[in-house]
Amino acid sequence: MKLEEILGAYGVPDPKIVGKLPKAGNSLDFVGHADITRILLTIDPTWRWVPIAWDNGRPSIHVENGIATMWGELTILGQARLGVGSVRADKQELDKELIGDFLRNAAMRFGICLSLWTKQEWDDNAHATTKPAPKPVALASNPPVSAENIERFKGACSDAALDWREIANTAGVNLDNLHESDMDLLRAAYSTAKRLWASKPVVKAEIVDSFQINPNEQILDVGDVLAKVVDLFAGAEVIEESRNNHPANGTPQIKEPGAPATAPQLGKLRALCGGAGITSKEDQLSMASDHTKREITSFNDLTKKEASELIGILAP
Numbered sequence: 001m002k003l004e005e006i007l008g009a010y011g012v013p014d015p016k017i018v019g020k021l022p023k024a025g026n027s028l029d030f031v032g033h034a035d036i037t038r039i040l041l042t043i044d045p046t047w048r049w050v051p052i053a054w055d056n057g058r059p060s061i062h063v064e065n066g067i068a069t070m071w072g073e074l075t076i077l078g079q080a081r082l083g084v085g086s087v088r089a090d091k092q093e094l095d096k097e098l099i100g101d102f103l104r105n106a107a108m109r110f111g112i113c114l115s116l117w118t119k120q121e122w123d124d125n126a127h128a129t130t131k132p133a134p135k136p137v138a139l140a141s142n143p144p145v146s147a148e149n150i151e152r153f154k155g156a157c158s159d160a161a162l163d164w165r166e167i168a169n170t171a172g173v174n175l176d177n178l179h180e181s182d183m184d185l186l187r188a189a190y191s192t193a194k195r196l197w198a199s200k201p202v203v204k205a206e207i208v209d210s211f212q213i214n215p216n217e218q219i220l221d222v223g224d225v226l227a228k229v230v231d232l233f234a235g236a237e238v239i240e241e242s243r244n245n246h247p248a249n250g251t252p253q254i255k256e257p258g259a260p261a262t263a264p265q266l267g268k269l270r271a272l273c274g275g276a277g278i279t280s281k282e283d284q285l286s287m288a289s290d291h292t293k294r295e296i297t298s299f300n301d302l303t304k305k306e307a308s309e310l311i312g313i314l315a316p
Contacts, residue, residue, distance in 0.1 A: 001043050003077055007111030010039055018116070029116050033100035036107050040076065049074045049106065052082075052192055061098065063089045070098040071192055073170065074106035081109040081172035082189050109172060109185070145178040153186065160194050167193055261307035266299050269307055272314040 001009070017035040020028070040047045051059035052071040062069045068089040073080045083106025085098040108114055153175075157164035168175050171189035173182040261269075273284050288296040291313070292306050302310070 001077070003079055003110070006043060006076075007114065010043070010112045012115040013113045031104065031113050031116065033103050036100075036103050036112065039112055040103075040107065043112075044076045047074070047076050049083075049103065053196055059095070059098075061094070066090070068094055068098060070102055072102050072106065074103070074109070076110055079110075079172060080170065081106060082170055082185060082192070083107075083109055084188070142179050142181045145180060145183065150175055150178060153190070157190070162190070162193050259304050260300065261302040261304050265304065265307040265311065266302070268311050269299060269302075269314070272311060276314050 013031050013035075017031050018029050019032060020030075049072050052073065053060035055061070059070050059072070066089050067086055068091070069084060069086045071082065071084050074083050075081075083102050085100070085102030085105060087094070087097040087101055091097045104113070108116075154164045157167060164175075167189050168186065170193070171182070171185040173186055178186075270284075273279070273287075278284050278287060284299070285296050288299065288302060288306070288310060291310060292302070296302065299307075
């Protein structure tokens with residue numbers, strides 16, 4: 001089955017699987033998550049879903065005003081689309097309720113049981129009722145998004161350090177054929193990505209400056225910076241500099257040897273410790289204390305001379 005065939009095949013569910021859900025004094029039609037799962041397996045046996053964010057090994061759940069919300073991505077036939085599950089936060093089986101509601105919502109983004117959300121039926125569907133088909137919606141009611149607004153969206157992504165292509169792909173929309181009906185999905189995907197990106201630890205400017213990392217690179221995650229530092233200080237130029245400071249006669253050639261070690265020196269030292277398998281802070285400080293013959297409680301206690309000597313020892 002192709003993506004474009006899902007709407008025609010499953011847009012209106014078989015009445016046998018449609019139940020009634022009391023809500024706010026009314027009765028709403030719905031299809032249970034078990035039947036949604038059966039439809040998903042029929043369309044694509046390899047379908048999968050993942051939460052947008054994790055919290056201590058489980059999907060991240062946001063609770064506000066007594067409502068629990070969980071965002072996720074549903075992938076069918078290789079296409080991922082955003083969905084959301086929301087239920088009362090006092091539900092006894094909150095996780096199960098959220099997953100079920102998410103699956104119904106995300107499956108709807110592919111056209112599955114869409115009639116239950118739009119309250120419309122299609123005459124050419126096998127399960128269509130005797131109700132008259134709705135009048136065609138005028139094209140003007142769903143106009144294409146202007147090129148100017150698309151550029152504004154791209155600019156907002158750039159300002160937030162986000163990739164607009166990834167946002168559009170997550171929302172399941174095509175910017176080359178974007179209509180107003182797609183904008184809610186695009187806004188939701190943008191807001192979620194911006195919130196998740198903002199939650200990452202931000203690396204201070206002085207760290208970036210100390211290690212001469214290109215500020216134009218989108219390196220806001222501490223892990224990215226550590227990788228850059230190791231990369232920067234693991235090269236041949238580091239070893240060469242260390243050997244130049246420690247020639248064969250053992251006389252260091254360092255300006256102000258008693259001054260505190262510099263940030264680049266400490267970065268080199270930490271990188272070389274990692275390369276030598278000395279990864280724990282306790283082992284690193286013990287090594288430094290043994291070499292300097294004094295108690296070192298932090299690498300910041302080291303002088304230029306001491307740091308340079310340790311670099312020379314650790315350099316291969």
